[in-house]
Amino acid sequence: PHRTELYEDPPSACWPIIYSPDYNITFMGLEKLHPFDAGKWGKVINFLKEEKLIADDLIVQAREATDEDLLVAHTRRYLNKLKWSFVVATITEIPPVAFLPNFVVQRKVLKPLRTQTGGTIMAGKLAVDRGWAINVGGGFHHCSSDKGGGFCAYADITLAIKFLFERVQGVSKATIIDLDAHQGNGHERDFMDDHRVYIMDAYNRYIYPGDGFAKRAIKRKVELEWGTEDTEYLQKVHTHVEGALNELKPDIIVYNAGTDILDGDPLGGLAISPQ
Template structure:
């Protein structure tokens, strides 16, 4: 029997397939300002899109919390219990929710897990594996592969600056899932074991710039889809490739990121394959504006939505879903 979950919900035609919750934006009593990651960037992305009249509150899909049973599809009970202890001890400092010290279901990560699950790694940088939650079976329980008719093959296109070792370990040996990973070879995590799961590996050098990067992404994406034509593509659209990002170590311009996202959508949609985009790493304050600009560009070139849902009650079948937590 497939896993029963409340994470799936019908998306009315009057809404964009964009899943968002204000709880994605984490505050630490002002201490978040000392960290390079913008913990409120997803709220800023939504604000920018509202300013540009692309959407309004009534056109968003509100994220739901993942239950323990949902998370157990990918994670062990012991791991979740450890996270609960972490949440209860850090909540008074991090502002994880007024009731978090006694009720730990308010982790932002629980709501983050919904978008990929609806649309179709636990390591030191990502608490809940939302890509894995969308695809991964455990025993006889399955999410996307079981819940959506016609989904039996998937491709993960991971363009975050870091190697995606969480989902690579999850799908080790799973022939249904093809992983393409483009990353800075010199930075964390350098997981040699996980690299065995990568079907198309593109390792970049420090300071790689737009032309080389975009050429490698396009050539390898075309080859990846030739080798394994999937029923769905999960696209990890990290912005930590941006020039000046000290953790990513690459030198891609804001325009290069917008071009990258358009390239990925154009190639994937050109093969009539649905695509699920999750935003990801990005450790500069300007990344929110770049993500918003990219979404606006995808709309302007006709790769998402033909008209605003408020005018035509018509959606794209392409979800644009924040976030994957860095």
């Protein structure tokens, strides 16, 4: 494997919580043209700090994934496509991005996403070392090795798992539990025929992406109706998580925690309470 900075050990005093202020996308208000909140990661950290639950010196600083890191999952052709602003505009669903020079798009849009992707890869290694880890960003589950979409430009979940398989002895089976309100078609396409990866996906069956081909990779498909509420949701998640972990005993579990299942989310269409 290539030399990477993402697997260097962080200070032992740090908790396995990974974040960088570089995660947040702010650019002349353009980021507000999409209902996805591109500054939510900083809000999460600020909330935790205000509640005195975490401090800066306890957080592991995320590093940006390099091209070489990204090539562990991505094709060179795909990475080259991101040098076209209109391609990034399509992926992020923010049309005016198409009219910005690409060096601006790289710095203001793609660098934050690459840093979050580095954070997910780092979280994989930390979870093995410490028993658990959280990347405050990432979870770009609509991106596969050669195609982005739905605000996801890099396949961080695929990358984290491939890094572990390549570099960490004793990690040869992974389970993805994807509870974002949308179907995680990116990692599904990437691991379609890979028996080392077991995918459970719970999502609103009527919303984006509706990727029928990718659904073939899901070992446990939990298709939810509009407006699904707490009791039914929790019961289904509990039953299927238990079933998934009984079917395959993984060496690593990747949990993609979408906040869009919350009642009132403009995109998710589910009705889960904050409790």
